[in-house]
Amino acid sequence: MSRRAVVVGAGLGGLATALRLAGAGWRVQIFERSSSPGGKMNRWASQGYTFDTGPTLLTLRDEFEDLFNAIGQRSDRWVQWVPVEPQGACVFPDGTAFEISGFLPNWMATLRRLDPSAPQQWWTFFRHGAVLYELARRTFLAGAIFQRPDRDTLSLLRRIPMRLAWGVYHRAVERLFDSPYLRRMFDRFPTYVGSSPYATPGMLLVIPYIEQAYGSWYTRGGLYSLVEALVALGRTMDIEMALSAPVTLIERSASGRVQGVRLADGTRWPADVVVFNGDASRTSALLGERRGPALAPPHRSLSGFVLCLGLKRALPRGAHHTVFFSDDYEREFDQLFRQRTFPEDPTVYVCRPSCSDDSVSPPQGESLFIMANAPANGDEGVWDDVRTELAMQRVLRRLEASGFPIPSEAIAVRHVWTPRDLAAALDMPGGAIYGTNSHGWRGAFLRPSLRVRRCPGLYRVGGSVHPGGGTPMVLRSARLVTEMILRDVTS
Ligand SMILES: Cc1cc2nc3c(=O)[nH]c(=O)nc-3n(C[C@H](O)[C@H](O)[C@H](O)COP(=O)(O)OP(=O)(O)OC[C@H]3O[C@@H](n4cnc5c(N)ncnc54)[C@H](O)[C@@H]3O)c2cc1C
Numbered sequence: 001m002s003r004r005a006v007v008v009g010a011g012l013g014g015l016a017t018a019l020r021l022a023g024a025g026w027r028v029q030i031f032e033r034s035s036s037p038g039g040k041m042n043r044w045a046s047q048g049y050t051f052d053t054g055p056t057l058l059t060l061r062d063e064f065e066d067l068f069n070a071i072g073q074r075s076d077r078w079v080q081w082v083p084v085e086p087q088g089a090c091v092f093p094d095g096t097a098f099e100i101s102g103f104l105p106n107w108m109a110t111l112r113r114l115d116p117s118a119p120q121q122w123w124t125f126f127r128h129g130a131v132l133y134e135l136a137r138r139t140f141l142a143g144a145i146f147q148r149p150d151r152d153t154l155s156l157l158r159r160i161p162m163r164l165a166w167g168v169y170h171r172a173v174e175r176l177f178d179s180p181y182l183r184r185m186f187d188r189f190p191t192y193v194g195s196s197p198y199a200t201p202g203m204l205l206v207i208p209y210i211e212q213a214y215g216s217w218y219t220r221g222g223l224y225s226l227v228e229a230l231v232a233l234g235r236t237m238d239i240e241m242a243l244s245a246p247v248t249l250i251e252r253s254a255s256g257r258v259q260g261v262r263l264a265d266g267t268r269w270p271a272d273v274v275v276f277n278g279d280a281s282r283t284s285a286l287l288g289e290r291r292g293p294a295l296a297p298p299h300r301s302l303s304g305f306v307l308c309l310g311l312k313r314a315l316p317r318g319a320h321h322t323v324f325f326s327d328d329y330e331r332e333f334d335q336l337f338r339q340r341t342f343p344e345d346p347t348v349y350v351c352r353p354s355c356s357d358d359s360v361s362p363p364q365g366e367s368l369f370i371m372a373n374a375p376a377n378g379d380e381g382v383w384d385d386v387r388t389e390l391a392m393q394r395v396l397r398r399l400e401a402s403g404f405p406i407p408s409e410a411i412a413v414r415h416v417w418t419p420r421d422l423a424a425a426l427d428m429p430g431g432a433i434y435g436t437n438s439h440g441w442r443g444a445f446l447r448p449s450l451r452v453r454r455c456p457g458l459y460r461v462g463g464s465v466h467p468g469g470g471t472p473m474v475l476r477s478a479r480l481v482t483e484m485i486l487r488d489v490t491s
Pocket of ligand 1: 008009010011012013014031032033034037038039040041053054055056057058059245246247248277278279304306371422425426427433461462463464469470471472474
């Protein structure tokens with residue numbers, strides 16, 4: 001008889017684990033507390049405008065390919081991949097603007113314009129980035145962080161300049177680049193894991209390396225089409241999924257081994273293995289051990305202030321992804337992490353999927369996804385209507401000052417998500433998108449584990465556990481946890 005797994009949560013990590021386990025012959029049941037699958041990777045649509053409300057930028061398409069391959073599928077039979085070129089654009093308060101191109105001659109020309117020594121400096125970064133990524137692949141991403149390194153790994157370690165990888169990220173960027181514009185551009189990447197460039201380790205330079213080496217991707221119809229594809233694939237593999245079905249307890253036998261789950265309506269569901277896809281900090285409560293907020297504010301990653309706008313008429317052509325930088329980045333991060341308030345002058349990210357895809361808005365219209373980093377204080381009662389309106393004014397003011405005004409009469413539909421909304425919709429502490437932040441070595445590399453040791457048979461997957469947040473890392477965690485489960489049941 002095949003083994004039974006219950007996956008608690010239909011986020012990206014939950015869906016990917018369910019598919020991998022079903023591919024290995026398991027009977028899989030998913031319980032999802034929301035009315036739609038996808039978790040943070042979700043969609044909002046109104047009057048012909050469609051928005052991804054979570055991820056808008058995909059890097060490391062390889063991790064998606066790996067998932068499809070693992071279950072004997074080709075991804076391009078299920079989704080239509082669109083390479084995003086230019087990969088993005090940066091706009092600075094003094095009016096300086098440039099596009100980040102994956103086409104090297106264009107990118108070299110841009111770098112030269114910014115600073116004659118920038119091409120050489122960029123190659124130095126890229127060379128180190130390649131070594132860092134290879135090192136991460138062999139250790140951290142292979143789930144072998146505590147294993148004795150082999151000779152090749154040791155030789156990679158020796159090739160990384162100490163001061164670059166082991167110091168603070170922002171300092172490493174300062175050592176690499178002279179141009180203030182490139183420093184700012186590179187300083188933004190730790191926010192991909194909800195963290196500050198002034199507190200994360202230099203090893204995180206692997207993030208810009210991956211984006212620049214492997215490109216940025218979009219899928220036609222929006223990135224939510226990936227979730228739809230995984231759900232459809234699940235159906236073909238007899239995975240059962242119950243929506244609006246919150247799990248309230250993970251049940252254990254007298255010996256402490258996982259036995260199954262209990263749902264809010266009292267139903268009990270037996271299982272050999274339970275995989276929890278929610279925030280890692282909720283594990284204890286689900287085990288009935290303790291209640292209350294488990295992830296203390298100083299350890300939380302960033303949340304977001306998100307604005308989806310459907311415009312009646314398209315704005316002048318631009319890049320798919322644009323970042324409008326604030327005047328004082330250090331102050332912005334001080335406000336986000338130390339003062340824990342929404343920045344007075346936020347850096348604003350604008351995604352314009354209509355630039356690559358005419359299916360996401362009505363003809364002549366445009367769908368805009370606008371996001372600014374926000375502190376994960378969604379559970380602290382601060383996001384009332386007044387604060388929300390104030391944050392929106394600050395975001396729109398930054399865009400207007402940067403030459404990207406949004407005429408209010410052009411807005412046909414509008415939806416706002418504050419950290420409070422994110423916290424409530426997805427049950428993440430304060431709206432922290434990536435669980436714990438990646439500050440310091442511990443935060444970045446010793447993330448909550450995939451295996452819950454005190455409860456044999458219970459595992460975790462997703463952005464709040466090893467190896468970390470963002471879609472490629474979440475898919476990697478699904479692969480690692482599946483391999484672990486299959487190893488555990490045969491050992
Ligand atoms: C606004 C925003 C923008 C982002 N932008 C990007 C981006 O551009 N690129 C990128 O790569 N990543 C981005 N991310 C991050 C990315 O979305 C996440 O890292 C990833 O989707 C998380 O997947 P996960 O497997 O951790 O599951 P989650 O998305 O966290 O889903 C977990 C699921 O478990 C369910 N659940 C929890 N507890 C229970 C329970 N007790 N019973 C039943 N169900 C339960 C939840 O309802 C949820 O559906 C963004 C996220 C947000 C919110």
